[in-house]
Every structure is written in C-alpha cells, then in structure tokens.
C-alpha cells in the first residue's frame with residue numbers, strides 16, 4: 487500500500503503462493519475480502535496470506551473503501 491492505493495491493483499499468482507501486503511503509507515490500512523482479513527496493518531508493517539484455492543479475490547481497505555485490489559489465483 488502506498489499513496490492510499492494498493493500497488494499493484496491486480497496481481498496474478500498460483501495456488502499455494504503467498505502474497506504479502508506491505509504498508510508504505512503513514513496511515514494504517516487493511517486488506518479485507520470475503521475470505522481473508524489482514525486486520526490493521528500499521529505503517530511499515532506487512533501481512534501475508536497463502537492462497538490455496540483458485541479464483542478471483544477482490545479486496546478493499548476497510549479504513550479507505552475506495553482502495554480496491556484483486557488477487558487472481560490460477
């Protein structure tokens with residue numbers, strides 16, 4: 487996360503891959519979807535999630551719902 491955006495907005499990974507979100511902003515963020523929720527990630531911290539099922543996983547930041555991203559798991 488940086489400048490109140492997820493970067494990259496869309497990422498494509500394989501089943502079993504680990505995705506890490508790192509907060510490079512000064513404000514806290516989350517990565518929250520129907521199937522995963524980072525909880526609060528403060529500035530400078532990161533959070534990892536392992537994707538074990540194929541599909542498209544759109545997510546937002548609960549503090550800034552205009553922040554949107556998608557993890558595509560093949």
Ligand SMILES: [Cu+2]
Pocket residue numbers: 514515516547548549550553
């Ligand atoms: Cu946020």
